[in-house]
Amino acid sequence: MTGPAVGTTKHEHPIEAVPLRHPGRWVAVAVLAVLAAMLVHTVLTNEGFRWDVVGRYLFSTPILNGLANTLLLTVLSMVIGVVGGIGLAVMRLSPNPVLTGAAAVYIWLFRGTPLIAQLLFWNYLSALYPRLGLGIPFGPVFVSADVNSLITPFAACLLGLGLNEAAYMAEIVRGGLQSVDRGQSEAAGALGLSRVQALRRVVLPQAMRVIIPPTGNETISMLKTTSLVVVIGYFELLTSAQRIYSTNFQTIPLLIVAAAWYLALTSVLSVGQGFIERKYGRGFNPTPSAGARMFFLRRNPEQAA
């Protein structure tokens, strides 16, 4: 190579400019600092918060029971929602028009009616069908059971929350699957992978990158949506708090107890989401692992030479 090397002149004349001032930022900091101080002050001095009551109930048995139910309902409903959503999305994208139509009708119905109505419907299913049985369609019934004992309030909660969630998850999963380039499944097919293998090994792992963030949203939303089960007489975190303050009238402190737990759970979920996102970001992340970065640093001069 002849001529001046461009790379070496770069640092001979470093830019020495007066940095741009940002007076607006300082004003904003001042205003926010005052507001924050006021907030902390009032939270600590206002007797109405009753932090002693908050502390007394934070780990009390009824609250912890409610918390356990919230967690259980959230986890199980999301499992039903995700599994059902993947199934519906695959149906929706299948070449079979019957499956596509069935999935579309399901999504239309479950997204188009209020969740509270769905919860109540499952709870009062026995009014429509007092007994459910297994048998030949229009023919004899072999076994049957009383719907009231089959669909407990807990089961009605899961049906209501889970089946509703599946409709929303279906659209999220469909968006994820469609975001993967068609060439990926073609390449998998050309290698001899079946459609299911291509979906499981090639398309879904890439779709996950797109599916995870809204699914995290859905999970966090579900955490709080579970409080709707109060309409069918079931209880969870918020209901437990309500039951307590309806007898001792410490409304604000008990709402703070519930809110604190929701915040804690949401924080844990956000961290978990970050981990999962990193797992499925494999090969996409602009920031390679430390090892890979070292590798690049060592290789670059060689490539430039």
Next chain:
Amino acid sequence: MTEPMVEALDIYKSFGSVEVLRGINLTVMPGEVACVIGPSGSGKSTFLRCVNHLETIDAGRMRVEGDLIGYRESGGKLYELRESEVAHQRRDIGMVFQRFNLFPHMTAAENVMEAPRTVRRESKTKARERAVALLERVGLVEKCDSYPAQLSGGQQQRVAIARALAMEPKLMLFDEPTSALDPELVGEVLDVMRGLARDGMTMIVVTHEMGFAREVGDTLVFMDEGRIVEAGNPRDVLTNPREERTKAFLSKVL
């Protein structure tokens, strides 16, 4: 007489009202390298995709090693093959795409290992061993654990060739393998393909690389408007085209 590797008989294919292939007849013998050239929209990529049933044909017969692709014929009737049977047929046909289509969430070695592991249920150690050997063959053994996003276009395409070779195909289809590459990266991919041809691989190559076609190809096929206009020895077709349309095309690209 040896059986042809690929035998295309009067292949027709339409996308909606657009007729893309209008009666393609082509025979490729084992060990032969057939290069397909032609203007864009002439149907050459579509034809290639019909060979491994990525596209279904509307009329005609496509045979690879004598077996009908995508269908079974018995009693004068055609039966569509089940998806698993089509997948089975495709194991013996490797394909390399214009846009590489590497699996971005897998390293180079994992890309090569994928089909042997998933389709042939090979053990991880055995698949890895062969993947490393194949990557060595395409000159990328030091990139085994790099992700596609960390590789140049030429390197990605070479990994894609290694991935296709992992299933030990009898036939390789190349769909404009160098068209998406920066000019200075074309050579390394063509070198790998040249090596394959030397080793006796049967290849159908849709390409714009006339030099490669002349040097490596046994047959040159010129397609236009869904038909094969002219086919023959690459040197003859390139230097002495018989058809006016071939002449017109070559005068633009050479």
